Amino acid sequence: MNLEFSDEELAFRDTIRQWMKANVPDDLRRCTARGAMPGKEMQQRWERLLGEQGWLTVTWPEQYGGPGWTATQRYIFDLERASAGAPPTSPFGVAMVGPVLYTFGSPEQKDRWLPGIRSGEMLWCQGYSEPNAGSDLASLKTRAERHDDHYLVNGQKIWTTQAHWADMMFCLVRTDSTVKQQQGISFLLIDMKTPGIEVRPIYSIDGHHHLNEVYFTDVKVPVENLVGTEGMGWTIAKFLLTHERTTIAGVADTQNEINRLKAALATMAENYDKHQAARRVAALEIDLMALEYTNFRTVAATDEGKPFGPESSGLKIKGTELQQSVSQAMVELGELLSLPWDNEQPIGNEVFNRASRRYNFLRACTIYGGSNEIQKNVLAKMLLGL
């Protein structure tokens, strides 16, 4: 066993660190330092910058423009990105539809869509969930009827993150209602500017607009926007669930949150019980360490070309629980300072000033992307054979 990065990996880390130091925009850094989430312009400006460097799509194979890094390098990159104060990149293009396209797409589809994802020019959203198809995604009802050279799409999606930013949506639709649920689902790419699409905002309990309802009324989608074949949508959706796990635990960003919390605690007034707070933070850091080493095992196995082992099964569950615990600690340790909601001048350290919004939003992280209950159901079945 060897638990250290190699000399090459350390050299790689230094290169990334220097680049981040020189290139993460100040406004973005300040935004993250405040605990806020960047708006569209700021986020996209950053992703384009990464795109120019070829570093937006670090998980992609080289033939599609990935940098050809090992899983360890990708992991190091993520750590450096977070500790430089840059937010994670939006997953919808890079981590979701991109891999679907280079795995299942036709050559034309690859040529048409991959470059815009790689450069950060084109923003995507994920149209899976519907009001009555959340955990039970296979029961989705949005219909796509084939008419000559196009599909006619009717129905409704909900919880669509960033639909109000997106140029394109990748969408699960029902193309056949006569077969078994899973077999009648197809994977369609929909231009968000197509007539018949209406995007309505949903405000979440952090007070912000991330989520949307998307309504489709006779929306015409060219048949060449079908990925794979009709009825293949479910297979594609499942493929995405098992894709790239090396950063799913969010270790880098959680570490950064803990660092922010520690720095903020150091600024607390004399009366404040810093020792008690330090114990709470230490407990969180210890939990993070366990997750980090589990994550390292997954990364190392990936570099050896092994399939995901059982050690990677808890990464999302433990990772999201820890994100929630850290955000809760941030609010609770801020005490009085965490109570103001919309004051302009933070009272005391600005870290606490926004902590409650983040804590609110992060209640969602055990719900989205397959709730933790559903994750556990799957693991019980697949892993334990129950």
Add this chain to the structure above:
Amino acid sequence: MDFKLSENTTMIADTARRYLKDNYSFDIYRSQLQEADHLHAARWQAMLELGWFGLPFPESCGGYGGNLVDVAAIVRETGAALCLDPFVDLVVSPGKLLEYINTSESLAILEDVIAGQARVACGLYDRYAGYQVTKPSLRLNGYRLSGQKHVVPDGGCAKRILVSAMAGDELLILALPVEQCQIERYRLLDGSRASSLMLDDLEITDAMILCRGEVARQALSGWFDYMCALDCARMYGAASQVFDDTLEYARTRKQFGTAIGSFQVIQHYLVDMFIDLQQLESMLLMVLVKAESETVSERVRATAAAKAYYASQAVRIAQQGIQIHGGVGVTEELNIGHYFRLITHCSLSHGSRDHHVSRFIEADAAV
């Protein structure tokens, strides 16, 4: 032992519930969230007429002599209804402090509060002292007052603020006219309104000083315990509503062709929530009786325990309520997320869990 509520308390609770049902709603709450002034004239008048303003105070002060159990019966309902009308912030909280100060000047202001004529709030915390209520950082030098008060819950409209300050080693409580203070207004986590006061050599008159020394210390200590107990009542009201609504949701929300309440994990969550709610109710009954005790150590021990317990268990219920609701639980459109904010807020106001665990240890050591 007897845990039954008196007939009178039950009536107060029923009346409050009915009043809020008829006059308040989630929609009203959501529009009130957007307003800078939370005093709604018609509802304020209605609460006055219901006798709420006099209820918390002894007859000798012109009140109706209700105890904490009675007042909590109302606050529970306002918590359950997410009601933002500043009844606690502009009546109970300043009123109790004025009552405990018990000087002719303070009782004169209390009379106005009970009559619904005064807009008084309590500004007793600041970022330096945190929740250590008898160690304010505001300083009085001669007749000049300097320093800050933070997170002053004032309904967005208080005209006078009761503040604590130190003059050398001596603790004081003063009543400051708001128009003489520099003030920043904002909303809090639970949606209520608050402000920060920035005082820079504010000139003080003798008439502003309500009390000093031991009187001030005892008044603040009694007030703090009373407010802690009310936080628990408000959280209880909210948490029980979260439970009811979540149970109902689990019965009706279908996934995989069946109600989500038929999944065992959801059943276990709900059973845990139910059991925790029973425990929270026990703690509430305990603290409502003991928070008014004459014996300080008993009072402190009870409120510290209750606040510490609520800060973990009531919060847990709110979190589970969201989780069981899925995506809709994290939206502004549904009440569940708002209860979560309210409960989180109350778990921190008047001291976080850590703060109260420390108080509990100190109270134990003092016995």
